[in-house]
Amino acid sequence: xxxxxxxxxxxxxxxxxxxxxxxxxxxxxxxxxxxxxxxxxxxxxxxxxxxxxxxxxxxxxxxxxxxxxxxxxxxxxxxxxxxxxxxxxxxxxxxxxxxxxxxxxxxxxxxxxxxxxxxxxxxxxxxxxxxxxxxxxxxxxxxxxxxxxxxxxxxxxxxxxxxxxxxxxxxxxxxxxxxxxxxxxxxxxxxxxxxxxxxxxxxxxxxxxxxxxxxxxxxxxxxxxxxxxxxxxxxx
Amino acid sequence: xxxxxxxxxxxxxxxxxxxxxxxxxxxxxxxxxxxxxxxxxxxxxxxxxxxxxxxxxxxxxxxxxxxxxxxxxxxxxxxxxxxxxxxxxxxxxxxxxxxxxxxxxxxxxxxxxxxxxxxxxxxxxxxxxxxxxxxxxxxxxxxxxxxxxxxxxxxxxxxxxxxxxxxxxxxxxxxxxxxxxxxxxxxxxxxxxxxxxxxxxxxxxxxxxxxxxxxxxxxxxxxxxxxxxxxxxxxxxxxxxxxxxxxxxxxxxxxxxxxxxxxxxxxxxxxxxxxxxxxxxxxxxxxxxxxxxxxxxxxxxxxxxxxxxxxxxxxxxxxxxxxxxxxxxxxxxxxxxxxxxxxxxxxxxxxxxxxxxxxxxxxxxxxxxxxxxxxxxxxxxxxxxxxxxxxxxxxxxxxxxxxxxxxxxxxxxxxxxxxxxxxxxxxxxxxxxxxxxxxxxxxxxxxxxxxxxxxxxxxxxxxxxxxxxxxxxxxxxxxxxxxxxxxxxxxxxxxxxxxxxxxxxxxxxxxxxxxxxxxxxxxxxxxxxxxxxxxxxxxxxxxxxxxxxxxxxxxxxxxxxxxxxxxxxxxxxxxxxxxxxxxxxxxxxxxxxxxxxxxxxxxxxxxxxxxxxxxxxxxxxxxxxxxxxxxxxxxxxxxxxxxxxxxxxxxxxxxxxxxxxxxxxxxxxxxxxxxxxxxxxxxxxxxxxxxxxxxxxxxxxxxxxxxxxxxxxxxxxxxxxxxxxxxxxxxxxxxxxxxxx
Numbered sequence: 001x002x003x004x005x006x007x008x009x010x011x012x013x014x015x016x017x018x019x020x021x022x023x024x025x026x027x028x029x030x031x032x033x034x035x036x037x038x039x040x041x042x043x044x045x046x047x048x049x050x051x052x053x054x055x056x057x058x059x060x061x062x063x064x065x066x067x068x069x070x071x072x073x074x075x076x077x078x079x080x081x082x083x084x085x086x087x088x089x090x091x092x093x094x095x096x097x098x099x100x101x102x103x104x105x106x107x108x109x110x111x112x113x114x115x116x117x118x119x120x121x122x123x124x125x126x127x128x129x130x131x132x133x134x135x136x137x138x139x140x141x142x143x144x145x146x147x148x149x150x151x152x153x154x155x156x157x158x159x160x161x162x163x164x165x166x167x168x169x170x171x172x173x174x175x176x177x178x179x180x181x182x183x184x185x186x187x188x189x190x191x192x193x194x195x196x197x198x199x200x201x202x203x204x205x206x207x208x209x210x211x212x213x214x215x216x217x218x219x220x221x222x223x224x225x226x227x228x229x230x231x232x233x234x235x236x
Numbered sequence: 237x238x239x240x241x242x243x244x245x246x247x248x249x250x251x252x253x254x255x256x257x258x259x260x261x262x263x264x265x266x267x268x269x270x271x272x273x274x275x276x277x278x279x280x281x282x283x284x285x286x287x288x289x290x291x292x293x294x295x296x297x298x299x300x301x302x303x304x305x306x307x308x309x310x311x312x313x314x315x316x317x318x319x320x321x322x323x324x325x326x327x328x329x330x331x332x333x334x335x336x337x338x339x340x341x342x343x344x345x346x347x348x349x350x351x352x353x354x355x356x357x358x359x360x361x362x363x364x365x366x367x368x369x370x371x372x373x374x375x376x377x378x379x380x381x382x383x384x385x386x387x388x389x390x391x392x393x394x395x396x397x398x399x400x401x402x403x404x405x406x407x408x409x410x411x412x413x414x415x416x417x418x419x420x421x422x423x424x425x426x427x428x429x430x431x432x433x434x435x436x437x438x439x440x441x442x443x444x445x446x447x448x449x450x451x452x453x454x455x456x457x458x459x460x461x462x463x464x465x466x467x468x469x470x471x472x473x474x475x476x477x478x479x480x481x482x483x484x485x486x487x488x489x490x491x492x493x494x495x496x497x498x499x500x501x502x503x504x505x506x507x508x509x510x511x512x513x514x515x516x517x518x519x520x521x522x523x524x525x526x527x528x529x530x531x532x533x534x535x536x537x538x539x540x541x542x543x544x545x546x547x548x549x550x551x552x553x554x555x556x557x558x559x560x561x562x563x564x565x566x567x568x569x570x571x572x573x574x575x576x577x578x579x580x581x582x583x584x585x586x587x588x589x590x591x592x593x594x595x596x597x598x599x600x601x602x603x604x605x606x607x608x609x610x611x612x613x614x615x616x617x618x619x620x621x622x623x624x625x626x627x628x629x630x631x632x633x634x635x636x637x638x639x640x641x642x643x644x645x646x647x648x649x650x651x652x653x654x655x656x657x658x659x660x661x662x663x664x665x666x667x668x669x670x671x672x673x674x675x676x677x678x679x680x681x682x683x684x685x686x687x688x689x690x691x692x693x694x695x696x697x698x699x700x701x702x703x704x705x706x707x708x709x710x711x712x713x714x715x716x717x718x719x720x721x722x723x724x725x726x727x728x729x730x731x732x733x734x735x736x737x738x739x740x741x742x743x744x745x746x747x748x749x750x751x752x753x754x755x756x757x758x759x760x761x762x763x764x765x766x767x768x769x770x771x772x773x774x775x776x777x778x779x780x781x782x783x784x785x786x787x788x789x790x791x792x793x794x795x796x797x798x799x800x801x802x803x804x805x806x807x808x809x810x811x812x813x814x815x816x817x818x819x820x821x822x823x824x825x826x827x828x829x830x831x832x833x834x835x836x837x838x839x840x841x842x843x844x845x846x847x848x849x850x851x852x853x854x855x856x857x858x859x860x861x862x863x864x865x866x867x868x869x870x871x872x873x874x875x876x877x878x879x880x881x882x883x884x885x886x887x888x889x890x891x892x893x894x895x896x897x898x899x900x901x902x903x904x905x906x907x908x909x910x911x912x913x914x915x916x917x918x919x920x921x922x923x924x925x926x927x928x929x930x931x932x933x934x935x936x937x938x939x940x941x942x943x944x945x946x947x948x949x950x951x952x953x954x955x956x957x958x959x960x961x962x963x964x965x966x967x968x969x970x971x972x973x974x975x976x977x
Contacts, residue, residue, distance in 0.1 A: 009479070009482070009483055009570065009571070010393070010395075010479050010482055010483075012395030012482070012664060013664065015665065016664065016665060016666045019666055019682070020666075035569075050395060051392075051393040051395075051478070051479065051482075053479065054393065054477070054478070054479025054480075054482075055393070055479075056479065109388075109659050110388050110389075110392055110659045110660075110661075111658055111659070112392075112657075112658055112659070112660060112661050112662055112663065113654075113658050139663055141392075141661050141663065141664075143392075203663075205666070206663050206666065208666075209666070211669055211680065211795065212663075212666060212668065212669065
């Protein structure tokens with residue numbers, strides 16, 4: 001599969017995503033500078049974590065105007081996969097590719113630590129390799145990770161099975177104690193209606209090697225690869 | 237606009253002594269202009285010139301087979317093998333962090349990162365060593381929150397993970413916190429860059445943020461003691477912009493992949509002045525700068541202000557003639573300024589022009605090599621005997637040892653610091669094999685089987701009680717921490733935080749501590765590759781504890797040697813390497829339970845230290861060891877408790893029996909040096925014993941892991957505490973100080 005990793009000025013997880021795609025999964029990956037306005041034929045785009053344009057304004061508020069964004073929207077419209085991790089999730093929300101917004105953590109502090117998330121839908125190209133209700137241990141690393149949307153949007157997300165990950169206890173129970181940032185309905189990750197764009201606050205690339213403590217995040221990448229294999233079979 | 241005349245008041249305001257002013261005039265052969273006075277004053281400030289510390293620093297060992305670059309450059313460089321070099325340095329930002337905690341700490345992070353990528357290395361990790369006053373005072377909580385916030389805000393956004401460090405507390409840091417930040421980067425050995433202005437006629441190029449009036453005289457501020465009016469100095473603290481620094485890192489590293497660059501240095505303390513004349517000094521050249529060409533964000537700045545501004549996120553570089561366009565193009569890609577502001581000259585003079593008008597013309601040698609050097613008087617203070625005197629017979633034995641253990645675990649110095657490091661991105665770059673909270677951090681080196689380990693250490697209380705021993709222990713303990721993680725210690729960087737060097741007793745502390753560090757660095761074969769001296773850490777005539785901070789770098793031959801402090805499995809044996817003596821002086825126990833900062837710190841036998849470390853490392857490399865932990869603050873009991881609870885995912889109890897050969901409080905809470913606690917499978921014990929015998933190290937079996945309680949059995953000592961209780965106290969203490977559950 002061909003992965004494109006979008007680099008905004010201030011992104012900082014692009015090399016990590018590149019490492020996992022290339023060295024752990026053995027796939028091809030390009031880094032794409034935000035000033036580009038065309039994209040090659042990628043199967044999956046990753047918007048990595050970081051602080052695009054410094055995020056001095058609302059997170060992602062400037063990145064959504066980067067030249068590359070139109071090409072990303074086009075890629076998504078044509079059914080291409082887009083994975084937004086942390087700051088990438090914030091950018092996708094700001095750009096309207098995903099519903100909702102990410103607000104400042106209720107603690108008002110930056111939080112970097114492993115958390116538990118439950119897979120609440122396996123019906124996406126990003127979570128198909130998981131089992132329904134599976135609990136994954138994946139690190140978060142953010143100051144603005146509190147998912148928020150209005151009541152109508154939330155109802156819509158639930159009805160359409162668009163909430164893919166929720167913060168839970170190690171036993172899989174969603175509770176306030178297990179919610180690290182005050183996210184509405186413990187939401188850690190959502191997808192769009194077409195299910196080809198996913199954003200999540202936890203960093204799956206930080207849980208992709210045993211040496212670093214967890215391989216739970218690999219399940220997302222493996223889901224993407226099986227989806228890619230199936231798609232190329234259909235095409236072939 | 238002509239500059240105002242230089243009067244006696246102006247000279248005094250620049251903190252130059254009468255002799256120093258005369259020296260400057262002699263170098264010039266005339267009276268200095270105001271701009272020249274400003275330049276002399278910052279270049280000859282303690283912060284930039286090391287005038288009081290130099291004679292002592294010269295006694296430190298600085299070379300060794302692995303040292304590629306010792307002191308004198310932006311950072312030290314150590315050969316890691318496999319064609320890779322580690323570039324590392326620690327620096328202080330104490331004074332700004334008291335005046336404005338958030339920005340003071342943030343710009344400290346920014347400054348040290350620039351020192352690392354200047355050398356051609358991608359910065360891969362930060363550590364910090366922090367000291368605050370007691371958290372019972374609101375002002376200290378404010379300072380600590382601000383400092384941690386600044387490190388978090390800047391470090392996370394600039395994209396360099398903060399992987400470890402330590403935090404300590406004592407009354408003396410109430411008005412003078414310590415913020416020492418260490419950065420490490422990795423570079424290919426054949427792609428290192430140096431801060432040298434070479435090639436006459438080559439362009440001098442200014443890159444990065446624009447210059448403003450912020451931070452003028454930051455370097456002289458950092459060379460003064462504080463008084464009630466210190467808060468009025470807030471405008472000398474700069475405001476950091478981590479986003480711009482991130483762009484600067486990427487642009488500089490991209491430029492370094494071309495052949496355009498000749499030399500490069502960041503504009504830190506003393507800004508454009510220091511960077512230009514230090515580069516010329518190292519290159520044996522001169523430099524000419526036209527300040528009209530310097531990008532500015534304020535109007536009407538004088539030459540004096542432009543030369544002395546400490547605006548952040550700026551670099552000065554020397555490029556090959558003809559490569560100007562390449563430099564401009566790369567920086568434009570990141571929307572950064574890159575402007576030719578001058579040339580390298582051959583006359584050895586630093587010449588500053590304001591358009592056609594020359595406003596400063598100073599021989600570089602006069603500013604740098606001929607800067608004043610002082611052999612300041614050093615006298616052992618009269619009160620030293622008094623603080624070293626401790627009659628242990630007057631110290632009552634505890635009634636409940638379990639209660640003492642809980643008290644120590646709750647002490648902020650020992651308590652779990654997760655609430656601090658969870659605010660730092662400590663995982664970026666996917667190298668963090670062992671993160672904050674262990675003895676040392678371990679980072680893998682991608683593309684090799686190796687890893688590096690880093691630890692910071694420095695006990696101000698020990699150094700106060702006995703500066704020579706404190707200096708030795710700072711080095712020895714940092715090395716021991718690195719060994720406990722499975723690495724071989726290679727070299728150190730140090731940050732020497734002391735009081736006013738014009739006071740003989742402070743100078744004595746300094747000289748003694750450096751003598752101790754030199755002895756330990758020699759014995760442990762860990763040379764000094766650079767660092768920073770921070771003097772004048774005093775407020776209203778009261779100095780901090782003399783606090784030398786050591787940043788130790790080690791290498792793991794194979795990342796599989798990585799070892800952590802926590803027990804791995806029930807049924808393992810736990811042993812003590814080294815010997816416990818009846819040493820209570822300077823201990824956390826004396827401080828916390830008896831309110832005493834008294835006695836001599838534990839003795840340091842460097843030969844024994846080396847043998848214990850070698851023994852531990854050989855046992856780890858031989859695959860015998862399952863966990864290793866330095867036995868230090870809070871002594872044996874605290875180290876055992878940490879072995880039980882430090883891994884929240886896998887807490888395992890222990891049952892220990894110890895014959896009470898010493899005073900039981902010294903046995904359990906004393907801080908005798910050169911001790912480590914290992915756990916291993918029972919089958920490995922014979923092998924460990926053989927290794928220990930070979931190194932002449934005593935191994936004492938302590939007990940066995942298992943269950944969910946920490947149990948210590950003795951004749952008078954009887955500790956029996958549930959791990960959940962230990963964990964609650966240890967993890968809950970620091971958040972509780974800040975009113976959090």
